[in-house]
Amino acid sequence: MTAPASARSHLRAADNDDSFAARQLRIGLQHYAAGGIKEAIAVYQIGLAAAQNEPSGNRSIEIIWELHSKLGNACMVRGDLEFAAVNYRAALRLAPHLTDCWCNLGNVHLQTGTPLDAIALYGQALKLNPAHRPSLTNLVQALMATNQYLLTKGLLSELVGERPQDGEIRKQLGRVHFELNDLESALQCFRQAVVLDPRDADSMYWIGGIKQAQGDFAAAEAAYAEAARIQPLIRRPAAKLPAEFRVLALYAPFAGNLPTGYLFQDAAYDANTLALFASSQYDVELLDQDVEVVVNLISDADQADDALWSLAADLVGRIGKPAVNHPLVVRKTTRDAVADLLRGIPGCRIPRIWRQKAGADPSIETLHEALAAASTILVRPVGTHGGDEFEKIDGLAELTALLAHRPETDRYFIEYIDYRSSDGYFRKYRFILVDGQILPYHLAIAGEWKVHHDSTDMADHVWMQREEEAFLSNPATVFNASHYRALREIHARIGLEYFGVDCGLDGSGNLVVFEANASMLVHDRNEQFPYKAPFVLRIKTAFDEMLRKLAIAGAAKRVRAASGLSNM
Incomplete structure (x- = not known):
């Protein structure tokens, strides 16, 4: 963030103010501009403390709200969203006309999983300045996060009319059309974005994905290849500066991949994603720059061919960094192979x-x-x-x-193993196993054997929601010690750092395992089930911590190697 245009006139007051607080504001801005975020935060805090100690008649309210506003910005960059929100609110209490503060406070809520609150805050900013671009752009993100796609479509359509040369707006509209399952309109938007910017690799990847979904594999491969030629790495910068470390993620456009839209969201690390094609060559030295952890996203052992598995495994080996879900391990997780692998676990029924x-x-x-x-x-x-x-x-x-x-x-x-409960309902439980932790993700309840959380009518039954919440809060009320022993044995036999297990319980209390693989979706779009939020966040937090631990271990290993020390 930089000082917005709407605040520059107010900063002139600091230039003409020789108070200690004003000097700290100027010094903080200099640190911020030079990338010294930590130093800027310290200076802003000193300035605020000094301002609060001045006699009330000598205090410059303008300087105080500027210090709070700028401190909020610096905290956002550092990833301290809670303290950023405290300072934005403090600034707005003194100066409710600050469009940028309303917008940035909305950003805090969007990043912390409360998009409905973010929408209201962006609305406040737009009341002050209907043309405020960041608020309009982020309002689109918040509306999409709450699945308000028709509203988003209307807003973006207006913006396209106002800014016909803005490819980013067309790209966002393409994503909305995609969510509304209007694939042809989505394609048109992404193609228009590419016309406006022929090097828009992101839109090309979208075109490839839609063409693949439509079954036009030749067109999909051509779009993917062109996108990869322009931008081999899809870069997602960390939500804070500086990034704690860098991850290289490997995915295959024509194979099943672990969904990472939520897992990589608002991360403290940079995430670079590489699209793999079996026929392509890759510069390992270029890929290895500053990478601490490799995450293999290719997750469906039945969809990738032998050449792709070999390529992914070769890259992981040549890069030589700690890896999550090694391709050669994932390759062994076809449904039939997993059924054989898990056979014989006490108290566990494997179809x-x-x-x-x-x-x-x-x-x-x-x-x-x-x-x-x-x-x-x-x-x-x-x-x-x-x-x-x-x-x-x-x-x-x-x-x-x-x-x-x-x-x-x-x-x-x-x-088929009958897993109907005594009340006649079928219950399917999902656990996500992260670095050895067994974390509950959801309970789906339905009257039919084919149970999927999204297709149940749980949103209409409070008792089902209460039962799911109780399971998430304390899985041990459903799964006893023997069940957990079975789940730990499943983790040991599968051998992956991150994967999911879908299971139920039969009439005798045995664990019935439906599937265990790395393809299972974890997302935070749970507006109808808000009680799920802390448990979903717990999975993401465990995922982030696993990557952080691997990054630290990998860095320590290289230091030992460079120093000639043995691994201890």
Whole structure:
């Protein structure tokens, strides 16, 4: 942040004021401009203390609110959002006309997960200055964070009309169209953004993603390749200065990847993401610059091909930094491989899984032998998640008819284990395992066997919400010591630093594991379930702390190596 234009006239008062507080304000601004944020904070605080000690008749209210405002800005840069908010509020009590303060206080609420409060604060700023660009831009972000896409679309459409040469606005409108599932309009917006800025790699990545979703893989690959040529690394700077460390994340546009929109949000570290293509060459020395941790985002073992796994593993090895979810470990987490890997854990039921190859024509006997003659079978295409194309097959006739149709892709046949609770509802629990911690993420309750939190009607049932909140607050009320022993054994056998487990409990109290992999989504868009916020944040905090620990360990190892010391 720099001193906004609206405040410059007030800063002239400091230039003409020879009080100690005014001098501290000027010195603080100099430190801030030179990048000395820590020094600026100290000087602003000294100035405020001095101003408070002056006789009331000698105090310059203008200098005091400027000190609070600038101290808030410096705290934002340092990542101390709570203290930033305290100072913005103090400034606004003295000077409620400060458009930038209202906007920045809104930014604090947006970054701390209260976007509805942020919207109200941006509204205050826009009452003072309807053309205030930062407030308009951040209001868009807050509206999107609360899923108010139609309102956002209207606001951005007006802004496009006012600023037809602003590619960033068109890009934001493209994202809104995407959320509204209007893919053609989204494509048009991103293409217009590229016309305005031919080096807009971000819009090209979006075009690639939409084309991939539409099944036009040739166009998707061309867009991805052009984006990667212009900007091999997608850079997300830290939310504070200086960044604590730098992460290199590896993802594959044509494979399943761990969603990081929330995990990397408002981080204290720089996150650079590299798109991997099996046919590409990469400059390891360039990628390795200042990187402390490598995070492999390629998470679906069924979607990436052998060449991509080899490339990702080779890069991790050549970079030689601590890694999260090594590609060679993730590669072993196909559904059928995980079922075999977890077999035999006491008190834990793992459904048997058989994989039918594309075009194969198996017999009923082969299938029954693989699944121990299960009477009810679940079927899903390999590489899919959620409830799409996921069916339950009951009886021999239905199964015979299904097997008569040879699939174009591999598919999984999964033994069905009844996990219905005594009250007739099905309960699916999700844990996220982070660096050995077993953290609850959600409980989904439904009247049907195919349970996904987003598709349940939990928002309409208070008792379901209360039960989920109770589980999140104290999972031990549902999962006993033997269940936790099983979860710890699952963590040990899977061998990943970050992954999720979806599970239930059968009528005998056994843990029933539906899946365990690194692809599970964690997000903070829980407006209908606000009680989830602290538990979701806990997962992100654990993720950040894991990266911080690895960065510190990696740096210490290099220091020892440079000093000729052995690892101890």
